Amino acid sequence: MDTITPTSLQQRDKAVNWHPYTQMKSADNIIPIVSGKGLYLYDNEGKKYMDVVSSWWVTLHGHSHPYIAQRLFEQLNTLEQVIFAGFTHEPATQLSENLLKLLPDNQKKVFYSDNGSTAVEVALKMCIQYAHNQGKEKTKILAFKNAYHGDTFGAMSVSGKSYWTKPFESRLFEVVFIDTPTPENLQNLQSQIEAIADEVACFIYEPLVQGAAGMLMYNAEDLNTLMKYCRKQKILMIQDEVFTGFGRTGELFAANYLTEQPDIMCFSKGLTGGTMPMGITTSSKAIYDAFWSDDKHKTLFHGHSFTANPLACTGALASMELLLKKETLMNIKRISQQHSAFVKVLTEHPKVENARQIGTILAFDFKTGQGTSYFNEIGKKLYNEFLQREIIMRPLGNVLYLVPPYCISTEELDTVYHNILEVLDLFKD
Numbered sequence: 001m002d003t004i005t006p007t008s009l010q011q012r013d014k015a016v017n018w019h020p021y022t023q024m025k026s027a028d029n030i031i032p033i034v035s036g037k038g039l040y041l042y043d044n045e046g047k048k049y050m051d052v053v054s055s056w057w058v059t060l061h062g063h064s065h066p067y068i069a070q071r072l073f074e075q076l077n078t079l080e081q082v083i084f085a086g087f088t089h090e091p092a093t094q095l096s097e098n099l100l101k102l103l104p105d106n107q108k109k110v111f112y113s114d115n116g117s118t119a120v121e122v123a124l125k126m127c128i129q130y131a132h133n134q135g136k137e138k139t140k141i142l143a144f145k146n147a148y149h150g151d152t153f154g155a156m157s158v159s160g161k162s163y164w165t166k167p168f169e170s171r172l173f174e175v176v177f178i179d180t181p182t183p184e185n186l187q188n189l190q191s192q193i194e195a196i197a198d199e200v201a202c203f204i205y206e207p208l209v210q211g212a213a214g215m216l217m218y219n220a221e222d223l224n225t226l227m228k229y230c231r232k233q234k235i236l237m238i239q240d241e242v243f244t245g246f247g248r249t250g251e252l253f254a255a256n257y258l259t260e261q262p263d264i265m266c267f268s269k270g271l272t273g274g275t276m277p278m279g280i281t282t283s284s285k286a287i288y289d290a291f292w293s294d295d296k297h298k299t300l301f302h303g304h305s306f307t308a309n310p311l312a313c314t315g316a317l318a319s320m321e322l323l324l325k326k327e328t329l330m331n332i333k334r335i336s337q338q339h340s341a342f343v344k345v346l347t348e349h350p351k352v353e354n355a356r357q358i359g360t361i362l363a364f365d366f367k368t369g370q371g372t373s374y375f376n377e378i379g380k381k382l383y384n385e386f387l388q389r390e391i392i393m394r395p396l397g398n399v400l401y402l403v404p405p406y407c408i409s410t411e412e413l414d415t416v417y418h419n420i421l422e423v424l425d426l427f428k429d
Contacts, residue, residue: 008032009044029387036063039408041392050391052404052416057211057243059274061322062407068275068318075314084112084307091313098320100282102252104261107282111300112308116242116268117150119279120204122302123238123264124154126283127202130236130290133298138201141175142193142235148212149204149240158204160213163375176200180210181222190229197233202263204238207254208358211243214372214399215363217356220257227260236287237262242279246270246323248403250336250359263287273319276312323406331406335360335413339402342417351424363401366427373397382423389419 009032018024032044039062040048041055051059061068075091082089096110111126113119124141131138141158149155156165157172165172176196178189193200207223210216230237239262244254248270251257255265264287267280291300306312322328339362346355346364355364365372366382376397386393393400400420404413 029384031387038062038064039405039412047390049387050408050412050416052402052408053392053394054270054403054405055274056269056394057248057403058269058272059405060246060270060319061273061328062405063274065273065275065318065322067322068273068315071314071318072275072311075311079310081306081309081311085303089308089310089313091310091317092308095313095316095320098317099267099280103265103282104255106261106263106284107265108285109283109288111281111283111302112304112313113279113281113302114304114306115150115277115279116240116266117152117155117279118304119242119266119268119281120149120155120158120238120240121152122279122281122300123204123240123266124158124202125302126264126281126287126300127236127238129298129300130287131201133290133293138199139174140196140199140201141173142196142200142203142230143175143177144180144205144210145177146180146210146213146216147177147204147206148210149206150242180216180218181226182218183222186222186225189226193229193233193235197235200233200235202236202238203230204240206240207244208249208257209244209254209361212396214365214374214396215356215361215401217358217363220254224258224260227258227262231260236264238264238266240266242266242268246319247328247332247406248360250332252323271319272312272315273322275315275319276309278309278312278316328406331408332360334410335404335406335408338410338413338417345417345421349421349424351427360406361401361403363399366395366398366400366424368398370398372399378427382427385423385426386419389423391416391419 010030013030033041034044035042039050041051042048079089100107111122113122143158146160148159156168158175159165178192179185181189208217208220227237241253245267263284265282271280272278291298336359339357343355343357343362346352351367353365353367366378368376368378374397379395379397382395
């Protein structure tokens with residue numbers, strides 16, 4: 001029998017591609033996208049979709065932004081790649097200078113990598129080797145329950161235990177998981193930390209919002225108190241701003257809500273405005289100084305072929321310029337205010353539980369009577385219903401959320417809200 005060669009992009013994709021976080025046997029609605037502009041993605045049949053999840057939370061300014069594209073074109077014709085061991089270039093140095101000006105004032109050094117997960121890996125290695133370089137061996141990491149920090153082994157280790165990590169549990173290193181802080185549990189958390197403080201290399205956390213866990217939110221004031229206690233116990237702190245960075249929480253960084261400063265910070269996702277893959281890990285001078293030595297064995301032995309890639313750095317520089325424009329900052333404020341008003345509407349809906357919002361992030365639980373679950377089948381039904389309405393939402397089980405690009409207009413956001421209410425009513429019974 002002759003083999004039939006797939007002809008459509010959908011068929012060709014199915015023949016060769018393996019998609020992330022997708023059970024390929026039951027996967028459907030693999031949609032061929034041929035272009036993007038602003039809020040919209042366009043498929044091969046001419047349909048346009050409102051990308052209100054910013055294509056996995058990365059697209060800040062909309063798709064195919066002409067200014068970023070022009071800057072990348074110019075850089076591509078100047079310098080596309082150079083090894084970053086023993087060499088440097090203007091885009092990387094300028095990006096480091098510009099970013100550090102926006103961060104807490106103790107952040108002094110920038111280490112480049114490829115994505116959010118590797119930014120976390122670098123941070124963990126910094127903290128563990130920080131102790132080692134001073135003749136100490138600290139074996140424990142402190143992290144929050146329900147955390148998500150990435151899919152590489154170190155990042156999985158410090159992420160909450162789940163079906164995602166279960167096959168690898170015997171290979172993950174020792175982590176002590178604690179609850180996110182509340183006024184009621186802070187004293188208990190401090191007691192837990194005090195008991196193991198001498199063995200803890202670092203505390204890693206997603207500030208204010210645990211994204212992949214279902215957009216779980218907690219208070220800056222409580223995090224501040226916990227950070228202050230960790231500082232007292234001389235525990236290094238890694239603030240994972242891969243998701244919350246670059247305006248998502250309504251401020252440029254979640255750090256802007258806090259008075260305490262972390263020792264290390266991690267960035268990716270919105271870093272380049274969604275144009276190029278890149279990760280950044282920043283550190284305090286104290287961390288850096290623990291590696292500054294005549295002893296070559298105290299070097300941070302970590303690197304990637306595309307470390308500080310000039311194109312990615314240029315994309316990040318262009319995105320940051322756009323982010324700091326008055327128009328963008330006003331858009332962030334407007335979206336935050338619209339979300340805040342809509343949360344009040346959602347709170348009154350019989351199919352909604354725990355409507356919540358911080359900045360441009362809005363989330364709510366679709367009431368099923370079974371709590372929240374990533375594997376709740378309602379998620380797929382809701383996803384497909386929104387696709388029919390040409391809106392891209394990717395529910396985390398029965399948790400629905402909006403993380404739109406900052407170019408979304410008042411009218412477009414109102415249209416999304418209207419459709420959410422209509423979809424909720426469809427599933428009311």
